[in-house]
Amino acid sequence: MTSPYLSRRAMVAALALLPVAGRAVAAAPSRDIRDFGAVSDPGRDQQAALQRALAWCSQTKGLLRLEKGGVYCHSDMLDLDGGAIAGMGATLKALDPNKGRLRVTGSGARISDLTLASPATRRIQAYSGFGLLVQAASDFTLANVTVRGAATAGIALDDAHGGTLQRILVRDTMADGLHITNGSSDISVSDYQAINTGDDGFAVVSYDRPNQKGRRVSNVRATRLTITDGHARGVAVVGGADVTVSDVRVVRSACAGLYLNSERSYGTFGNARITARRVQLVDCVTRKGINQGAVHIQGRPDCSVQRAGADAIACSTQSVTVSELEIDGLGPGARAGVVAAGSVRDVRVTGRRGAGKWARPAAVVDPGVRDPGAVSLKIS
Template identity: 35%
Template sequence: MSAPTAQPATSSAPPPPGRRARRLVVVAVALVLAVAAALLAYVLTRPERVEPEAFGAVGDGVADDTAALQEALDALEPGQRLVLADDAVYATSDVITLSVDDVEVVGGAELRATDEERSSFQVEADDVLVSGVTFTTPGTTQRWSAEDQQRLLLRGTDGVELRDVTVRGSAAAGVFVAGASTNFLLDGVQVEDTRADGIHVTQGSSDGRLVDVSTSRTGDDGVAVVSYSQDGAPSARIEVERPVVRESDARGISVVGGEDITWTDVDVAQTAAAGIYVATEGDPYFTTSTSGVLVDGAVVVDANIDEGIDHGAVLLFDGNDDSSLSDVAVVDVDITGTRQTASRQVGVIGGQDVDGVRLERFSLVGGPAALLSAPAAGADLVVEGWTSDGEEVDPLAAG
């Protein structure tokens, strides 16, 4: 009798560890590829542009488009663009907020605020472009001061750009830059008919440029850089190139607290107070010290037309005992038509905290006979290259 044939043994042992690992890697790679493919498909099919009409906006200047515009802005995703129809007028009755990073709002439309107390368009996102839009607030009745009344507000943003934007009418400032930094840019921004400053840069804003901005008929300064002590760090490293200011109810351009602020090719006319104002101020404003200010090239016409304000055309003023005014240069300035009854054409006013001031190459035509009021001889003040009505003068000797 033959022995039974042996059957091969069946093993239930798991595969070797190396084989399991390879299987897990294959599954993981497959999942990653599937997710990547889905994301790519989404990006390729996602619209680049979004229109507010898709969210119910009408744009006829009559219908209230507040909710539709806000919904459209909230629906944006990074990389998308909200396109406003060129001929549309979107009426808004409340504050509008843009809070999505890396988006654009473009088009030739008008955003018309119908409630001056809730009239602000507020950008509080980074890397945003707003281009071509006109922001209006018709028929304002008084000067307001809160954020919700600043017509266009940049709050704590990095890398925001405003290009070819127009602000026509504001219950407070036209453009209010609050704590913006890292290459913020205002290029070709036009502001008119505001209750407060045309453009107001403050709250530690830094590392920004204003290029070819213009203001007219402003209720306060045309273009201002301001640093209040209560806000901590001063506004710093701001460059303003070719600003144009017309018909200001206060100063033309001003730095009131700040560091390393540069102005080039300034064009100012018809200001109630000084055309150029660099200062520190005490009660009730209490600004920081002002240092490192350069005004390089300016034309100032018809300055200080308000007889109730005695500034002259250019005023450097240290009005805060707890701060100082230092390292200020104003050079290559043409001044014409300053109010003749002003106390002086140019003033450097303050005590021992005014230090390192240069006033060079001033050309004066008309205006008050007193050319310069300045600290006593021996102060750290350089005055060179002045002419008055075409004649070389020593403004300190002229009184």
């Protein structure tokens, strides 16, 4: 029979788990940016002082406080491995747009109330041109972060997991606003705004190239997205599994406002279990000759690179639900309000036409779709 009383040894072990009165839990250290020799100056390069401060933050996992409204110039890339930055409304200003990147790695990074600015005027392909790169990182938070100008994407999540992005503004980039790629997972985005991005406003992208790991981005939840005057798609998912977007407004995107596809030209995976709710698309597909729908859903039957595991190499687009959709006008390059094409199955779209002018069909299912019965497009 088990005794209802704790043994002396068990009681000692249990007490050891309780906090001891008067013994404070050690708080993370905090320091001001001035402690490292960096001061607000919109015209002076402070690369060395900034990286000293970030190195301290990385090593101690402490809190680095910037001067309220300060401007700090840097001539090369910056790195943060964990730790926290309280931006206080300050700006990190890149002097060389080809080396403007702030990279976040490791676990537990927190960045708040910070602007990253770059004078980029042309697009490059190198990772050094991002505004903010979160790479091989986990358990991170970005809050009240603004990116103005970047030679590539404004914010990129690369092999990033368990991240929260809140109140984000990206504008005037040379590539995507937010680019989520390379197997990133468990990402939450809320209150995101993209203006005049050089490519997609919000993009989930998984490549099937030989030099990639072959993992789809998964478990992304994004709500309250506003994307205006982007130079490609509004919301693009080209290689995503279990992705949900809600309360989305896309205005005058050059290509599709909502784009779910697998692209042979770029070597991207297909999509599975994609949900979009309460989506408003205003005058999308402004680029003449693009021939996409304001909502464009497409897939392909096979990938460029074959790998073991059917789910990992699936390039069709399947299990898509779009509800409470409003299409308010079409741009000159739009083929229809909604287009389903290529290798797709289990696609359901319900919505209505808004007050904008219409001269094209509300919905089109391409003759090439193998099973048209697996596609239901109801636009009233």
